[in-house]
Amino acid sequence: MKKKVLEAKDIVKYFHDPISIQVLKSLSFHLNQGEFASIIGKSGCGKSTLLYILSTMDTDFEGEVWIDGICTTHKKEAELARIRNEKIGFVFQFHYLLNEFTVLKNVMLPGEKLGKFSKQEIEHRAYEKLKILGIENEALKRPNQLSGGQKQRVAIARSLINDPIIIMGDEPTGNLDKKNSDIVFNIFKELAESYQQTLLIVTHDNEFANKTHRIIEMVDGEIVRS
Amino acid sequence: MNFKLLYEISVSLLLARWKQTLVAAIGVTFSITMFIALLSFMTGLNDLLDGLILNRTPHIRLYNELKPNETQPIQSSNTNAGTYHFIQSIKPSNKGLQIQGAGAIIQSLQADPRVLGVAPKIVCQGFYQVGSTDLTGVINGIDVVEENRLFKFRDYVVDGNFLDLKNTPNSIILGKGAAETMLVQVGDMVQITSTKGVKLQLKVVGFFRSGLQDIDKVQSFTSLKTAQKLANEGNNYLSDIQIKLHDILQAPFVSKEYKKLYGVDAIDIQTANSQFETGSKVRTIISFTVGITLLIVAGFGIYNILNMMIYEKMDSIAILKASGFSGKDVKSVFIGIAVSIGIFGGGLGLLAGFGLSSLIDQIPFETASLPTIKTYPINYNINFYIIGGIFSIITTYFAGYFPARKASKIDPVIIIRGK
Numbered sequence: 001m002k003k004k005v006l007e008a009k010d011i012v013k014y015f016h017d018p019i020s021i022q023v024l025k026s027l028s029f030h031l032n033q034g035e036f037a038s039i040i041g042k043s044g045c046g047k048s049t050l051l052y053i054l055s056t057m058d059t060d061f062e063g064e065v066w067i068d069g070i071c072t073t074h075k076k077e078a079e080l081a082r083i084r085n086e087k088i089g090f091v092f093q094f095h096y097l098l099n100e101f102t103v104l105k106n107v108m109l110p111g112e113k114l115g116k117f118s119k120q121e122i123e124h125r126a127y128e129k130l131k132i133l134g135i136e137n138e139a140l141k142r143p144n145q146l147s148g149g150q151k152q153r154v155a156i157a158r159s160l161i162n163d164p165i166i167i168m169g170d171e172p173t174g175n176l177d178k179k180n181s182d183i184v185f186n187i188f189k190e191l192a193e194s195y196q197q198t199l200l201i202v203t204h205d206n207e208f209a210n211k212t213h214r215i216i217e218m219v220d221g222e223i224v225r226s
Numbered sequence: 227m228n229f230k231l232l233y234e235i236s237v238s239l240l241l242a243r244w245k246q247t248l249v250a251a252i253g254v255t256f257s258i259t260m261f262i263a264l265l266s267f268m269t270g271l272n273d274l275l276d277g278l279i280l281n282r283t284p285h286i287r288l289y290n291e292l293k294p295n296e297t298q299p300i301q302s303s304n305t306n307a308g309t310y311h312f313i314q315s316i317k318p319s320n321k322g323l324q325i326q327g328a329g330a331i332i333q334s335l336q337a338d339p340r341v342l343g344v345a346p347k348i349v350c351q352g353f354y355q356v357g358s359t360d361l362t363g364v365i366n367g368i369d370v371v372e373e374n375r376l377f378k379f380r381d382y383v384v385d386g387n388f389l390d391l392k393n394t395p396n397s398i399i400l401g402k403g404a405a406e407t408m409l410v411q412v413g414d415m416v417q418i419t420s421t422k423g424v425k426l427q428l429k430v431v432g433f434f435r436s437g438l439q440d441i442d443k444v445q446s447f448t449s450l451k452t453a454q455k456l457a458n459e460g461n462n463y464l465s466d467i468q469i470k471l472h473d474i475l476q477a478p479f480v481s482k483e484y485k486k487l488y489g490v491d492a493i494d495i496q497t498a499n500s501q502f503e504t505g506s507k508v509r510t511i512i513s514f515t516v517g518i519t520l521l522i523v524a525g526f527g528i529y530n531i532l533n534m535m536i537y538e539k540m541d542s543i544a545i546l547k548a549s550g551f552s553g554k555d556v557k558s559v560f561i562g563i564a565v566s567i568g569i570f571g572g573g574l575g576l577l578a579g580f581g582l583s584s585l586i587d588q589i590p591f592e593t594a595s596l597p598t599i600k601t602y603p604i605n606y607n608i609n610f611y612i613i614g615g616i617f618s619i620i621t622t623y624f625a626g627y628f629p630a631r632k633a634s635k636i637d638p639v640i641i642i643r644g645k
């Protein structure tokens with residue numbers, strides 16, 4: 001049996017401002033190692049909300065989230081930061097690169113934070129990740145000197161630096177044109193197939209979703225297909 | 227490792243906005259510069275003014291005061307026991323100003339480990355005679371060498387050599403004011419008549435200027451021997467014993483002890499000159515207040531810049547947190563920025579403060595009453611630099627602390643959702 005990488009158990013989430021609404025309604029599912037899954041659903045159905053909970057950044061919910069066999073409930077802020085650093089890679093719609101640093105340094109930062117490897121090794125690994133994404137020639141540029149598609153690829157390289165157990169994306173292709181979105185999709189696919197990388201990607205793009213191995217569909221805070 | 231990384235991030239953020247951070251650093255530099263210069267100058271001035279009196283004043287002076295006997299003869303009679311005496315018209319007793327057993331007292335004082343030095347002195351009243359006019363004067367007989375060692379006598383002798391007082395028999399160093407009134411030069415003879423009726427011809431070997439006009443008009447100095455002749459007393463006559471202690475703060479206490487021990491009157495420097503300390507204290511407090519106010523203003527500058535920076539860097543903070551930096555790490559980054567500004571600006575400020583002090587030290591400041599002073603006084607006390615350094619780090623730390631705490635509390639979800 002394949003290893004469970006991520007498990008959500010009875011997740012309930014309310015927002016209280018301006019009125020109390022239940023956004024996630026006792027939602028459960030799990031992901032196995034090497035799965036390439038997408039989450040789809042209408043705008044406002046709670047996809048992003050779910051992703052922030054799974055990623056440990058939002059701790060205000062009921063239910064349990066297990067990542068790599070660890071329950072994240074009741075963990076301290078610093079411990080959760082450590083879990084994100086070591087086990088989760090993020091790609092958002094916006095790239096969130098730091099313009100003060102070179103592309104290479106942006107990719108290296110989470111690696112240096114983890115401190116598992118020496119600085120030289122981290123640099124070497126960062127180059128490797130950039131190579132996988134085909135942008136190793138841009139390594140010494142500043143992020144603001146890159147195109148939108150290139151920036152998003154740097155963000156993916158950054159998410160890979162610590163060999164995370166899972167990569168989560170919230171509409172990572174939302175800002176990209178068809179061509180760039182295909183490039184990103186192919187990278188994800190390659191990661192899943194050649195590197196057994198687990199991926200969970202929220203998307204609006206049904207064409208994108210249809211090409212993934214598994215589709216999780218949400219309606220009004222509940223999973224209707226998975 | 228982690229610390230180095232956070233520091234690296236601090237520096238990068240700081241350099242990305244180097245113009246604003248430079249302005250903040252200059253604020254700190256300016257305030258530390260002023261702090262150092264002000265304190266050095268004020269303290270220099272304090273030392274100078276205190277020195278005017280304190281250097282020249284013994285920590286403890288032993289003397290005999292003319293006063294009535296504490297027990298009048300009738301009180302020793304038993305005939306009126308149990309009654310009160312009302313005695314009118316009591317006169318001071320004719321005990322004289324001589325300190326009895328002065329030689330033995332000096333010897334025992336010199337053996338006391340708390341005592342830095344002892345200088346004997348004879349004070350006698352007299353007149354300087356110029357033509358047919360008499361000027362009143364106070365002639366001090368001193369031990370020239372000890373007087374110089376303890377009270378820097380040399381600094382106040384403006385013409386002639388102070389050692390001539392010891393080497394030339396029957397010599398005198400006149401107060402500058404008195405000399406000007408009498409129109410005498412070094413090498414001239416003056417005639418002194420003491421209140422005891424002794425007349426002496428003395429050779430003027432120098433002039434003396436204390437900085438206090440009233441003193442210079444009346445005071446003059448001779449050797450102990452000459453003063454003893456003027457007082458018409460033997461060669462063990464002394465009217466004052468001046469004592470300098472290792473620790474000036476012990477003076478009031480030790481003075482009481484000596485008074486009891488030797489049966490003489492004793493006065494300590496604190497009692498004799500209480501107003502001086504108050505002045506020094508006020509000046510020091512003013513300097514500290516101004517310096518620290520400047521620093522706090524600089525602190526607000528840093529606070530503003532960091533707040534602005536955090537506002538601009540919301541995205542960066544969000545992604546740092548999303549990718550595994552904890553709130554504490556983010557806080558360290560921003561405190562790092564603030565303290566770097568403090569260390570850099572403060573360090574420059576210490577250097578500039580030293581520079582400014584040395585510059586003030588070069589400005590000529592000559593005044594007739596202060597013969598030894600040629601430039602504005604500066605006290606190069608290492609403590610000011612230490613205090614300034616510590617304060618610059620503390621203020622910038624606190625200026626950075628609150629914005630940094632705000633940054634550490636930023637919820638990445640809110641930022642990321644907002645995009």
Ligand SMILES: Nc1ncnc2c1ncn2[C@@H]1O[C@H](COP(=O)(O)OP(=O)(O)OP(=O)(O)O)[C@@H](O)[C@H]1O
Binds near residue numbers: 015016041042043044
């Ligand atoms: N901070 C908040 N306070 C109150 N309600 C919120 C808050 N954030 C989100 N919501 C509500 O929760 C619901 C789910 O929001 P969420 O962002 O998860 O939707 P989504 O599925 O990601 O939509 P989209 O596809 O448009 O990104 C929405 O109805 C939204 O209005």
Ligand SMILES: [Mg+2]
Binds near residue numbers: 048049170
């Ligand atoms: Mg969303």
